[in-house]
Amino acid sequence: MLGFAVRRLMQAIVVLLVVALLSFSLFRFVGDPVNMMVGIETSIQEREALRERLGLNDPIPVQFGRFVVKAAQFDFGTSYQFHQPVSELFAKRIPATLELSFMSALFALAVGVPMGIYAGLNRESRLSKLFLSVSLVGISLPTFFIGILLIFLFSVTLQWLPSYGRGEVVKIGSWWTTGLLTWSGLKALIMPSITLGLYQMTLIMRLIRAEMLEVIRTDYIKFARARGLPDRIVHFRHALKNTLVPVITITGLQLGALIAFATITETVFQWPGMGIMFLQAVQNVDIPIMSAYLLLTAFLFVVINFIVDILYFLIDPRLRVERA
Amino acid sequence: MSDVSSKDAKGPDAPPGLVARIIDSDMFHSFLRSRITVLAAIGTLILFFVAFFAPLVAPHDPFDLASVSILDARVPPFWMEFADPRFPLGTDDQGRDIISAIFYGMRISLIVGFCSVFLAAALGITLGLIAGYMGGRVDAVIMRIADIQLTFPAILIALLVDGAVHGIFGTLNREVFSFWILIFSIALSFWVQYARTVRGSTMVEKNKEYVQAARVIGIPSSTIMIRHILPNVTGPVLVIATINLALAIVTEATLSFLGVGMPPTQPSLGTLIAIGNDFLYSGEWWIAIFPGLALALLVLNVNLLGDWLRDALNPKLR
Numbered sequence: 001m002l003g004f005a006v007r008r009l010m011q012a013i014v015v016l017l018v019v020a021l022l023s024f025s026l027f028r029f030v031g032d033p034v035n036m037m038v039g040i041e042t043s044i045q046e047r048e049a050l051r052e053r054l055g056l057n058d059p060i061p062v063q064f065g066r067f068v069v070k071a072a073q074f075d076f077g078t079s080y081q082f083h084q085p086v087s088e089l090f091a092k093r094i095p096a097t098l099e100l101s102f103m104s105a106l107f108a109l110a111v112g113v114p115m116g117i118y119a120g121l122n123r124e125s126r127l128s129k130l131f132l133s134v135s136l137v138g139i140s141l142p143t144f145f146i147g148i149l150l151i152f153l154f155s156v157t158l159q160w161l162p163s164y165g166r167g168e169v170v171k172i173g174s175w176w177t178t179g180l181l182t183w184s185g186l187k188a189l190i191m192p193s194i195t196l197g198l199y200q201m202t203l204i205m206r207l208i209r210a211e212m213l214e215v216i217r218t219d220y221i222k223f224a225r226a227r228g229l230p231d232r233i234v235h236f237r238h239a240l241k242n243t244l245v246p247v248i249t250i251t252g253l254q255l256g257a258l259i260a261f262a263t264i265t266e267t268v269f270q271w272p273g274m275g276i277m278f279l280q281a282v283q284n285v286d287i288p289i290m291s292a293y294l295l296l297t298a299f300l301f302v303v304i305n306f307i308v309d310i311l312y313f314l315i316d317p318r319l320r321v322e323r324a
Numbered sequence: 325m326s327d328v329s330s331k332d333a334k335g336p337d338a339p340p341g342l343v344a345r346i347i348d349s350d351m352f353h354s355f356l357r358s359r360i361t362v363l364a365a366i367g368t369l370i371l372f373f374v375a376f377f378a379p380l381v382a383p384h385d386p387f388d389l390a391s392v393s394i395l396d397a398r399v400p401p402f403w404m405e406f407a408d409p410r411f412p413l414g415t416d417d418q419g420r421d422i423i424s425a426i427f428y429g430m431r432i433s434l435i436v437g438f439c440s441v442f443l444a445a446a447l448g449i450t451l452g453l454i455a456g457y458m459g460g461r462v463d464a465v466i467m468r469i470a471d472i473q474l475t476f477p478a479i480l481i482a483l484l485v486d487g488a489v490h491g492i493f494g495t496l497n498r499e500v501f502s503f504w505i506l507i508f509s510i511a512l513s514f515w516v517q518y519a520r521t522v523r524g525s526t527m528v529e530k531n532k533e534y535v536q537a538a539r540v541i542g543i544p545s546s547t548i549m550i551r552h553i554l555p556n557v558t559g560p561v562l563v564i565a566t567i568n569l570a571l572a573i574v575t576e577a578t579l580s581f582l583g584v585g586m587p588p589t590q591p592s593l594g595t596l597i598a599i600g601n602d603f604l605y606s607g608e609w610w611i612a613i614f615p616g617l618a619l620a621l622l623v624l625n626v627n628l629l630g631d632w633l634r635d636a637l638n639p640k641l642r
Contacts, residue, residue, distance in 0.1 A: 285491040
């Protein structure tokens with residue numbers, strides 16, 4: 001177990017270093033950092049002084065080493081457009097994105113899992129076929145268009161839900177803000193979470209359905225039935241439990257995807273998260289924010305993958321025996 | 325229905341050529357059996373037709389400034405009050421006909437989709453062939469890059485590439501270059517799947533006798549890869565390409581919607597939706613909703629075709 005965790009950790013660090021190299025080259029070689037920071041009327045001497053102060057005249061490996069050390073301390077330099085430290089800008093916006101991603105994952109699981117179980121157990125029923133067709137449409141509708149449709153229906157036509165922003169937020173601790181504690185904050189979360197989570201919901205539903213169909217045919221389920229166990233126990237204790245391994249893997253990977261896809265949902269709903277800031281950075285070629293976002297999402301991905309791998313290990317006893 | 329009936333008409337008296345073989349094949353039978361696939365094929369053909377012949381089919385040229393009048397702005401679709409029979413689905417804020425804009429926009433969306441899928445496939449197949457055939461360190465490097473890239477969603481890669489390329493070339497030429505940058509960024513985010521598939525089948529093929537025979541008589545590696553292995557590994561690529569076409573169209577629309585894709589002067593479906601999104605709150609919903617529905621219809625049809633193709637070519641499911 002420990003050896004497995006250490007091996008995984010080493011792999012994760014290598015991945016992070018590669019991504020760091022990428023985001024360093026983004027910062028260093030796309031456009032000239034000095035030209036981006038100063039105005040047109042800055043003299044050549046001042047430019048050279050700034051270049052020296054930023055350490056841009058040092059050998060590239062030294063610069064990269066410094067970049068990694070600084071990134072490990074969450075120091076990503078200063079944004080070209082806002083002239084504020086990138087880490088402060090991100091700290092202000094991370095809670096919004098994480099809250100949105102978490103609620104979407106919750107929605108996807110809470111709706112997708114029961115639908116998948118039902119469709120897997122009642123393969124021929126009308127409702128299962130309806131679920132499948134709806135999921136196909138859900139996959140075909142682009143995320144942003146689902147958001148627009150929801151806004152059109154619930155904000156513009158029915159005027160039930162707000163179409164932009166987070167509503168009222170409550171401050172917890174020094175920097176975390178949450179909309180979960182106020183009525184308007186909760187109302188503001190509904191549509192963005194559904195928009196962001198719909199694709200994952202259909203994915204989880206299809207996955208659980210497929211896994212259930214496969215498990216139900218196995219001998220141990222037939223045997224459990226032959227022993228006269230009630231359907232409830234066969235379905236949930238025996239069948240569902242064995243479909244969980246792939247579901248946890250996919251859900252974990254999708255949680256990372258949710259954080260990245262939040263960019264689109266945040267744009268549609270003007271959600272003040274880090275995705276919308278990243279998008280502005282892409283449009284204005286604000287490289288420090290872009291490279292920080294790249295590293296930050298890579299970090300989240302790696303952490304999530306690591307947790308999933310460990311969970312995998314804890315859930316499936318076969319893995320433990322083979323590796324030990 | 326047009327493609328099906330024409331093949332049927334030629335079928336009986338044609339010599340056992342390509343057409344007869346197609347009709348006799350398992351795939352054609354499974355195609356006809358699945359009613360929804362036939363519908364999807366017809367739908368796709370119609371959409372492709374109106375898109376590629378947009379200048380002939382569209383009632384107006386929405387980008388011909390001489391024919392567009394601001395007096396026709398914000399006309400609602402035909403069933404609403406104040407509709408104008410010249411504009412069945414209404415007009416946008418500048419008086420451009422929505423249905424014509426959709427046809428032209430779909431053409432751009434499809435061209436970007438096809439080009440990026442083609443480029444991604446070319447890149448992925450090349451790298452997959454090299455990785456699978458060479459093995460060793462080359463293989464390790466290519467596949468590790470692929471693994472790392474695979475942990476990020478394609479849309480994020482496309483956004484980053486788009487931002488970086490704009491950073492390198494400056495933002496001045498956005499109008500001219502955005503088409504190519506868009507294709508390039510989508511292709512760069514989709515190559516991994518092709519590379520992995522082709523690498524897998526190449527590793528199987530390279531140990532077969534015909535490849536060893538070719539190697540023994542001294543044919544250079546590059547020729548073996550292109551002439552001998554490539555034709556035997558392209559089957560699965562076709563399926564991936566069909567499914568990826570839908571994905572590429574969605575990615576293109578998303579990037580354009582986010583404002584980093586096609587500019588408003590050459591709008592794709594995504595750009596049209598982005599333009600219409602600003603008028604959603606003032607009651608002119610049709611400017612955004614109709615292009616969106618057209619996009620959804622296009623993607624749904626292509627997806628259905630791709631699903632069928634995947635099942636039909638999968639020997640396990642026969």
